[in-house]
Amino acid sequence: MKMEDMSLSGLDNSxxxxxxxxxxxxxxxxxxxxxxxxxHRAVKCGYFFLDDTDPDSMKDFEIxxxxxxxxxxxxxxxxxxxxxxxxxxxRSIAASRFAPHLEKCLGMGRNSSxxxxxRIANSNNMNKSESDQExxxxxxxxxxxxxxxxxxxxxxxxxxxxxxxxxPNSPRRSKSLKHKNGFSVCTSASNTLPLxxxxxxxxxxxxxxxxxxxxGISYETxxxxxxxxxxxxxxGVISEHTKKMCTRSLRCPQHTxxxxxxxxxYFLGPSAVLPEVExxxxxxSFDMTDSQALISRLQWDGSSDLSPSDSGSxxxxxxxxxxxxxxxxxxxxxxxxxxxxxxxxxxxxLGSNKKKKPKPPAPPTPSIYDxxx
Amino acid sequence: MxxxxxxxxxxxxxxxxxxxxxxLKEALRxxxxxxxxxxxxxEEVIKEKGLEHVTVDxxxxxxxxxxxxLVPDGVKKELLRRIRTFLTQHASL
Numbered sequence: 001m002k003m004e005d006m007s008l009s010g011l012d013n014s015x016x017x018x019x020x021x022x023x024x025x026x027x028x029x030x031x032x033x034x035x036x037x038x039x040h041r042a043v044k045c046g047y048f049f050l051d052d053t054d055p056d057s058m059k060d061f062e063i064x065x066x067x068x069x070x071x072x073x074x075x076x077x078x079x080x081x082x083x084x085x086x087x088x089x090x091r092s093i094a095a096s097r098f099a100p101h102l103e104k105c106l107g108m109g110r111n112s113s114x115x116x117x118x119r120i121a122n123s124n125n126m127n128k129s130e131s132d133q134e135x136x137x138x139x140x141x142x143x144x145x146x147x148x149x150x151x152x153x154x155x156x157x158x159x160x161x162x163x164x165x166x167x168p169n170s171p172r173r174s175k176s177l178k179h180k181n182g183f184s185v186c187t188s189a190s191n192t193l194p195l196x197x198x199x200x201x202x203x204x205x206x207x208x209x210x211x212x213x214x215x216g217i218s219y220e221t222x223x224x225x226x227x228x229x230x231x232x233x234x235x236g237v238i239s240e241h242t243k244k245m246c247t248r249s250l251r252c253p254q255h256t257x258x259x260x261x262x263x264x265x266y267f268l269g270p271s272a273v274l275p276e277v278e279x280x281x282x283x284x285s286f287d288m289t290d291s292q293a294l295i296s297r298l299q300w301d302g303s304s305d306l307s308p309s310d311s312g313s314x315x316x317x318x319x320x321x322x323x324x325x326x327x328x329x330x331x332x333x334x335x336x337x338x339x340x341x342x343x344x345x346x347x348x349x350l351g352s353n354k355k356k357k358p359k360p361p362a363p364p365t366p367s368i369y370d371x372x373x
Numbered sequence: 374m375x376x377x378x379x380x381x382x383x384x385x386x387x388x389x390x391x392x393x394x395x396x397l398k399e400a401l402r403x404x405x406x407x408x409x410x411x412x413x414x415x416e417e418v419i420k421e422k423g424l425e426h427v428t429v430d431x432x433x434x435x436x437x438x439x440x441x442x443l444v445p446d447g448v449k450k451e452l453l454r455r456i457r458t459f460l461t462q463h464a465s466l
Contacts, residue, residue: 017457019460020460024449024452027397027398027401028440031402031440032441033437035411035436043419
């Protein structure tokens, strides 16, 4: 729209005035209309009369200004001493503890499912008699669970009174009692180790490697096979207090090498050699001095597996050729061991198998040098 | 009258563009205390009529003359002055 043809200056004052008046009227009308819309909307939305209150309700909601009360008149800390009844277990719980209790009681929520899964995993572990001590560290966690503590304590008491005869109270033991001599294969899921010691006439502990709250193994009932395997994988030093063998690693800081050597000599005779760990851990070389003794022992044992990470069950399974161990890693390691032995013919296992993963290439290298020499 | 209307439209347009219109409106609202009176008046009317039967047209018909009447003189004059100033400022445009 071109403004040049309409120049306001050309207009006279009266016209200007008229225009001004019109504009003013427009403005006022706009405001009034705006006001109308507001009122109409308030009426239709229902908040037009919102500000009106009668004096009675005004008094109800007056601001409270008394000591010990907040402005609404409520008492502070009122809920600390209150008790609620849990709808699930019908117990009376303090109000501030009610929410976590309910979470565990109903079995919903992150923590309770985590605890339950751990418990299941642990019970599975023990049933399969895994000797991985590290897995069972979780039991030591201070979870709020009476169940696991009771279980652990029960097992500990079982261990403490373990005699050459099985504890008659423990259900697990009773099953192994049936097959005292010869092969004893556990058929029940609750039984822990497949007991395959034919050479040892003794009845082995059905779960010598089963983890319990105490960190030891009572050695009285272990057969020589088990002892040997134990001593090659674990510290084995017998604690004065509990008369049990230490199940920590060969480098456990609580016991010295001298102690370990003493224990081995005590159990395995003067020819027992402490598996040397310290220096040879980083490289995969093995100790030549150890090898000779180990060779003889190995050959006598057959294809005994000396890998520290293998569980006792894998060793026993190898001994007899049947594996009832369920661990897939066991089978993998056993295969490796056999290849080792065939290749090397020496007990390269000991020195190099301190790590969890034995490395196949490593053992052959010394043998190459042997050949050269 | 076409020219007049055109001119008026142009002026209006200009008012809006510069924001002057809004300023004037705000001034009117702020200085006019008639809102509360109108509201009180309205509450009575609505109570009589009932909440359901209030329409915008009714409101407008009632409010506009009242509102116009309720604007204080001083405010009216002030506004007029401002409008005139605006017109003379933009006369050449």
